[in-house]
Amino acid sequence: MIFIIPFIFGAIGLAVGAVGGAFAAHASSEEDRQKASHHRKVANELNDKYSDLQKRYYELGDQSKSRINDFKRKLAISEVEKDVLHLVVELQQGLIALMFEIENNPTPQALSEFEKAVLVTNTFLFELKKEFIQVPNEYFPCNLKLANEKVPDNRKISLTGNVYPTIQCKKCGQKNRITPHSLRFNFNPACGKCQTSLVANGDPEENLKKMSRRRLKKEGSPKRVRIE
Numbered sequence: 001m002i003f004i005i006p007f008i009f010g011a012i013g014l015a016v017g018a019v020g021g022a023f024a025a026h027a028s029s030e031e032d033r034q035k036a037s038h039h040r041k042v043a044n045e046l047n048d049k050y051s052d053l054q055k056r057y058y059e060l061g062d063q064s065k066s067r068i069n070d071f072k073r074k075l076a077i078s079e080v081e082k083d084v085l086h087l088v089v090e091l092q093q094g095l096i097a098l099m100f101e102i103e104n105n106p107t108p109q110a111l112s113e114f115e116k117a118v119l120v121t122n123t124f125l126f127e128l129k130k131e132f133i134q135v136p137n138e139y140f141p142c143n144l145k146l147a148n149e150k151v152p153d154n155r156k157i158s159l160t161g162n163v164y165p166t167i168q169c170k171k172c173g174q175k176n177r178i179t180p181h182s183l184r185f186n187f188n189p190a191c192g193k194c195q196t197s198l199v200a201n202g203d204p205e206e207n208l209k210k211m212s213r214r215r216l217k218k219e220g221s222p223k224r225v226r227i228e
């Protein structure tokens with residue numbers, strides 16, 4: 001499966017940025033120094049892997065202008081693809097590990113960044129037709145309560161608890177919230193109002209293109225910053 005296109009790097013970059021942000025937010029409240037430095041390391045490693053993939057991909061693009069051996073090029077592309085999929089798995093595993101870590105020492109900031117990171121990652125996973133990262137319903141309210149009891153937070157961070165993407169129907173405009181339940185039997189959910197497929201043309205490449213264009217326009221390119 002060749003799904004690598006420049007736009008995918010925008011979408012996965014947003015996910016890497018958000019996951020890194022969540023790790024950094026949790027690390028800043030972590031009392032255990034060793035653990036905190038481990039969290040920063042995870043965030044930086046994700047960032048480095050992403051930058052490396054991006055670099056390799058663009059180099060491939062440049063090489064294609066000169067006359068590179070077609071066989072070698074295909075091989076290199078499939079290597080980049082494999083590494084993209086590895087990075088996706090690392091994002092999933094990182095978020096699940098972070099979910100349990102935050103439970104040990106919840107703070108409103110870490111919960112808020114974690115919530116954002118899961119939503120961005122799940123939106124990306126939906127476009128890739130991969131299973132969502134699931135967070136139990138009671139996770140956010142319970143941990144926010146614990147966090148506020150420990151240190152009453154003046155900034156009053158509120159959480160939506162929404163970690164699954166909302167996809168607007170192209171035909172009737174209805175906004176459909178996609179839940180793990182709606183993907184239970186297939187990865188092609190339909191609009192609740194008019195039954196039109198919510199996966200545009202069923203083509204993940206097209207969706208990624210649109211998604212990353214829209215998001216990058218709105219939010220600007222994700223910044224690659226090292227977390228110290």
Ligand SMILES: [Zn+2]
Nearest residue numbers: 169172191194
């Ligand atoms: Zn509809």
